[in-house]
Amino acid sequence: MRRPAGWVGRFWSAKYGGRLLRELLLLAVMLQLYKYVRFLVNDRTDVAFENARLVLRWEHALLLDSEATLQQMVLPHHALVVALNRYYVSFHFMGTVVFLVWAFIRSLPDYVKLRSVLLVVTLVGLAIHVLFPLAPPRMMPGFVDTMARFGPNPYHSAGVREFANQFAAMPSLHVGWSLIVAYGVIRISRSRLRWAVLLHPVMTSVAVVLTGNHYWLDGIVAAGLVAWAIWLLYRPAEVYRRRYAPAEPAAAA
Numbered sequence: 001m002r003r004p005a006g007w008v009g010r011f012w013s014a015k016y017g018g019r020l021l022r023e024l025l026l027l028a029v030m031l032q033l034y035k036y037v038r039f040l041v042n043d044r045t046d047v048a049f050e051n052a053r054l055v056l057r058w059e060h061a062l063l064l065d066s067e068a069t070l071q072q073m074v075l076p077h078h079a080l081v082v083a084l085n086r087y088y089v090s091f092h093f094m095g096t097v098v099f100l101v102w103a104f105i106r107s108l109p110d111y112v113k114l115r116s117v118l119l120v121v122t123l124v125g126l127a128i129h130v131l132f133p134l135a136p137p138r139m140m141p142g143f144v145d146t147m148a149r150f151g152p153n154p155y156h157s158a159g160v161r162e163f164a165n166q167f168a169a170m171p172s173l174h175v176g177w178s179l180i181v182a183y184g185v186i187r188i189s190r191s192r193l194r195w196a197v198l199l200h201p202v203m204t205s206v207a208v209v210l211t212g213n214h215y216w217l218d219g220i221v222a223a224g225l226v227a228w229a230i231w232l233l234y235r236p237a238e239v240y241r242r243r244y245a246p247a248e249p250a251a252a253a
Helices: 006-012 014-040 045-061 067-074 078-106 108-131 146-150 158-163 173-188 194-210 216-244
Strands: none
Touching: 014 078, 014 108, 045 216, 067 078, 067 194, 078 108, 078 146, 078 173, 078 194, 108 173, 108 216, 173 194, 173 216, 194 216
């Protein structure tokens, strides 16, 4: 029987089929780890709120404490707030999954590195969540929980409440993952329109702040973490290639 050509054939082949199975298993392990981290901070509510007050003081010193003012400006526009809520709820996970599938199909070597960047950022982020539990702005005085007021509110679901860690504001994995998606699309795609993907991290940063789910510092820390992970996983290989790759043979005269 003839195998289908192109990217369909990659999934058909045992090589890519086995790789896909390992990637799905890795994703399942990461989800379980994320769920486990939630239980490590369940009894640290007081610490999470004290850290939130600390972050607000830091932002005030850095002239970044504009979240509440900006939120009050958009609250009268209910349709906009609901759209931001939906963007926050939907694009974080589904957008990243779609990107990973696309990268897997388009360029497996790039996919492997980008997936590794995602894992490093997520693992370090989870460690920070444990060491520095942080209540989001929507739980603090002067802020509004837009998901609870306008919907949709994923925390109404018992399954989401059991899975999600609501004291994991810093770093913002929403912002971190969106930056990885943007970097990956720009690196892999050759389309002239690929730079439009930068709207994704911009929209994500705006959405997480205006919905009261993150502070500006959460996104800034996430961006620094992504930059470090990309440098860590890309630069050593590129330096090695420049230093030790065999020289091209001289063309015959």
